[in-house]
Amino acid sequence: MTAAYPAAGVKARLQPGFGVSPQAMRFAFALLVMFLATSSFYGFSFRPKPPDIPGVAGDSETRTDVVNMLGWLASYGIAGLIVLYGLARQGVELRLALLLPFAVFVLASATWAPAPWASLVFCIMLVANIVIATALAQQIHPRVLFRAFALIVTFSVAISLVLLVINPALVISTADRPGLLIDGEFAGVFSHKVHMGVNSAAAAMILIFDRSAVRNRILRVVGILVCIAGLMLSNSASAIVALVLAVVLISFAQAAPAWRTPLFSIVGAITLGISLLLPYVDIGSFAGLLGRTATLTGRTDFWEVAPSYILERPWFGYGYGGFFDRDPYSRVWDLWSRAEYFFTPNFHNSALDVTLLLGCVGLAAYVAILAGALSVFRNRTLGRTADILACILILLTASSATDFQFMRHNCLATVLMFYAFLVAGRRYPR
Numbered sequence: 001m002t003a004a005y006p007a008a009g010v011k012a013r014l015q016p017g018f019g020v021s022p023q024a025m026r027f028a029f030a031l032l033v034m035f036l037a038t039s040s041f042y043g044f045s046f047r048p049k050p051p052d053i054p055g056v057a058g059d060s061e062t063r064t065d066v067v068n069m070l071g072w073l074a075s076y077g078i079a080g081l082i083v084l085y086g087l088a089r090q091g092v093e094l095r096l097a098l099l100l101p102f103a104v105f106v107l108a109s110a111t112w113a114p115a116p117w118a119s120l121v122f123c124i125m126l127v128a129n130i131v132i133a134t135a136l137a138q139q140i141h142p143r144v145l146f147r148a149f150a151l152i153v154t155f156s157v158a159i160s161l162v163l164l165v166i167n168p169a170l171v172i173s174t175a176d177r178p179g180l181l182i183d184g185e186f187a188g189v190f191s192h193k194v195h196m197g198v199n200s201a202a203a204a205m206i207l208i209f210d211r212s213a214v215r216n217r218i219l220r221v222v223g224i225l226v227c228i229a230g231l232m233l234s235n236s237a238s239a240i241v242a243l244v245l246a247v248v249l250i251s252f253a254q255a256a257p258a259w260r261t262p263l264f265s266i267v268g269a270i271t272l273g274i275s276l277l278l279p280y281v282d283i284g285s286f287a288g289l290l291g292r293t294a295t296l297t298g299r300t301d302f303w304e305v306a307p308s309y310i311l312e313r314p315w316f317g318y319g320y321g322g323f324f325d326r327d328p329y330s331r332v333w334d335l336w337s338r339a340e341y342f343f344t345p346n347f348h349n350s351a352l353d354v355t356l357l358l359g360c361v362g363l364a365a366y367v368a369i370l371a372g373a374l375s376v377f378r379n380r381t382l383g384r385t386a387d388i389l390a391c392i393l394i395l396l397t398a399s400s401a402t403d404f405q406f407m408r409h410n411c412l413a414t415v416l417m418f419y420a421f422l423v424a425g426r427r428y429p430r
Contacts, residue, residue, distance in 0.1 A: 026139050026140055026144065027144060027147075027148060029075075029078060029082075029135075029136075029139065029140070030136070030140050030144055030145050030147075030148035030149075031148045031151070031152065032071065032074070032075055032078075033075055033079075033132060033136065033148075033415065034145070034148045034149045034152045034153075034412075035071070035152050036068060036071050036072055036075060036410070037410070037411065037412040037415050037416075038149070038152055038153055038156070038190065038195065038199050038412050039190045039191040039192070039195045039412075040152055040153070040156040040189060040190060041156065041159075041189045042068060042189070042190065042191040072125075072128075072410055075132055076128045076131065076132070078135070079128075079131045079132040079134070079135035079136075080128075080131055080135075082135040082138060082139060083131055083134050083135050083138070086134075086135075086138045093422075093425070093426075094425060095372075095421060095422050095424070095425040096134055096422065099130055099134075099369070099418065099421070099422075102365045102369070103127045103130055105358070105361070105362070105365070106123050106126055106127055106320050106358070106362075107120070107123050107124070107127060109123060109316065109317065109319040109320045109322070109357070109358055109362075110123045110319055110320065110321075110322075111319070112316060112318075112319050112322075113318060113319025113320070113321065113322030113325065114318070114319075114322055114325055114327040114329045114330045114331075115322070115325045115327040115330070116319070118321065118325055118327070119319045119320060119321040119322045119325065121321070122320055122321030122409055123319075123320045123321065125409040125410055126320060126407070126409040126414070128409075129409060129410065129411075129414050129415050129418065130418050132415055133415050133416075133417075133418030133419040133421075133422060134418070134422060136415075136419050137419055137422035137423050137426065141385075141428065142382060142385045142386075142388075142389050142423060143210065143212060143213075143385050145419075146206045146210050146213050146385070146388065146389075147212065147213045147214075149202070149203065149206065150203050150206045150207055150210075150213040150214065150223065151213075151214075153199045153200065153202070153203035153227065154203055154207070154214075154223040154226055154227060156188065156189050156190065156199075157188060157196070157199075157200055157203070157226050157227055157229070157230035158226050159188075159189055160186070160188025160189050160190075160196070160230060161188075161226065161229060161230065161233075163188070163189070164182070164186065164188075164233070168182070171186060171187060171188045171189065172184035172185065172186055172187070173185050173187045173192070173193065182233065185234070185235065186230075186233040186234050186235070187234075188230060188234075193234045193235070193236065194234075194236060194239075194399065194403050194405075195412075196230055196231075196233075196234040196236070197230075197231055197234035197235075197236025197238075197239035197240070197399075198236065198239050198395065198396065198399050198405075198412075198413075199230075199412070200227040200228070200230035200231035200234065200239070201227075201231050201236075201239040201240070201242060201243040201246075201395055202392045202395055202396075203223070203227045204224055204227035204228055204231065204243060205243060205246050205247070205250075205388060205391060205392065205395070206388060206392075207220050207223045207224045207227065208224060208247065209250055209384065209387070209388050210384070210385070210388055231243065236399075238398050238399050238401065238402055239395065239398075239399060241398065242394065242395040242398040242399070243395065245267070245394070245398075246391035246392075246394060246395060249263065249264070249267055249387075249391060249394075250387050250388070250391060253387055254384075254387075260377075260387075261377075261378070264377040264387075264390055267394060268371075268374040268375075268377075268390065268393075268394055268397075271394050271397045271398055272367070272370060272371065272374065272397055274398070274401055275349070275350065275351060275397050275398065275400045275401040276351045276367070278349065278401045278402070279299075279300075279303035279306065279347075279349050279351070279352050280303075299348050299349075299402060302335065302338070302344060302347060302348075303347065303348075303349065303352065305335065305338065306347055306352050306356065309323070309331055309335070309356060310352075310355050310356060310359075312331070313359060314359060314360055315359045315360055315361055316358065316359040316361060316362075317355065317356055317357045317358045317359035317362060318330075318331065318356060318357060319357065319358075320357045320358060321357070322357060323356045323357060324345055324346060346404040346408075347404065348402055348403050348404060349400070349401060349402065349403070349404070350366075350400035350401075350403075350404055350405050350406040350407060350408075350413075351363060351366070351367075351400075353404045353407070353408075354366045354406075354407050357407075358407075366406065366407055369417060369418070369421050370393075370397065370406060370417055372421045372424060373393055373416075373417045373418075373419075373420035373421040373424065374390060374393050374394070374397070374420075375424050376389050376390050376393065376420045376421075376423055376424040377389075377390035378424065379423065379424050379425075379426070379427075379428075381426075381427050381428040381429070382423070382428060389420055389423070390420075392416065393416065393417065393420055396412075396413040396416065396417070399413070400413065
């Protein structure tokens with residue numbers, strides 16, 4: 001496997017083997033990571049999705065999904081070998097060095113969690129996501145990663161649409177919630193309807209603006225239509241708005257290059273600001289304009305109580321994975337006692353969840369890393385790819401305002417955030 005897109009002066013190379021070309025090996029690794037990170041085909045047995053288990057951080061069904069568990073372990077191992085080989089050949093690059101203190105802080109946070117050993121497992125997985133992102137940055141150009149992402153998501157959405165026709169129970173969850181043209185939330189073969197919406201929007205964006213993702217024009221158009229269908233049926237308002245914004249943003253930047261830098265800077269800063277401040281403002285009237293309830297499906301109810309928990313441990317939080325742990329001493333039991341029928345597994349806002357888990361110190365690190373990732377548009381050596389990657393980050397940032405996306409282990413948003421942060425500091429040949 002040859003690092004075809006290294007930073008200037010980087011000469012790390014992994015040799016091909018077994019008659020497989022380096023390009024094929026890199027693409028296979030990209031496919032594996034995107035398949036896992038997008039939560040594609042979490043229900044391999046095609047059974048109706050089980051109910052969430054209170055106290056389980058992340059998607060509870062993944063704990064019994066052997067395929068995904070082994071897949072993540074394999075990706076950790078492959079990424080670890082790639083990173084170690086790169087470090088032996090070229091040393092630690094600057095942006096990776098900036099991430100190392102945060103990784104140490106995350107691991108250390110397990111020591112002050114209510115159940116340290118249980119929390120340590122989640123800490124290791126989050127740090128492993130940094131390792132995966134580093135391996136991707138060393139070996140995979142964003143354009144190659146886009147191709148892998150678009151293929152995985154388009155195929156998954158297409159299968160989801162077929163299943164919606166022949167067996168809706170397999171791809172619809174939470175049947176008591178309203179959907180678009182259907183009864184229930186359309187999650188498809190993904191783990192949640194949020195992933196269906198965000199993944200479909202990002203894949204549609206790639207197919208619209210990156211012709212190299214699918215070179216056949218007819219297939220590309222079909223792929224766009226499939227992804228838009230998945231996006232609309234997911235009924236994810238934030239993903240729909242973010243996709244429209246991204247299309248306008250890229251189109252305007254191409255038409256007026258002189259405005260490109262200030263435009264991306266302003267939109268990125270505003271989106272980041274909204275994702276941080278949304279839990280602290282009254283958005284009832286605005287939510288109505290988007291066809292949502294004033295409480296955003298109950299989110300505002302527990303957003304209001306979050307500050308009281310944050311003030312108990314303001315600087316270092318409860319440890320990564322510590323607040324929603326089912327340990328008897330976990331504060332989550334007090335939160336759940338306030339809602340008789342709603343056992344939320346997180347606070348549905350990345351900034352709030354990071355502050356609870358890692359305190360204000362972790363929040364500051366999170367904002368710095370995400371801001372650095374959003375600045376990837378400044379990397380002119382990426383060409384148009386930089387605009388697409390920046391817009392995908394803006395899309396994910398918008399989604400993080402109402403869901404725990406960034407800093408959630410084994411999640412697409414988390415991997416792409418660290419990946420974009422690293423890629424933003426690299427230089428690529430034209």
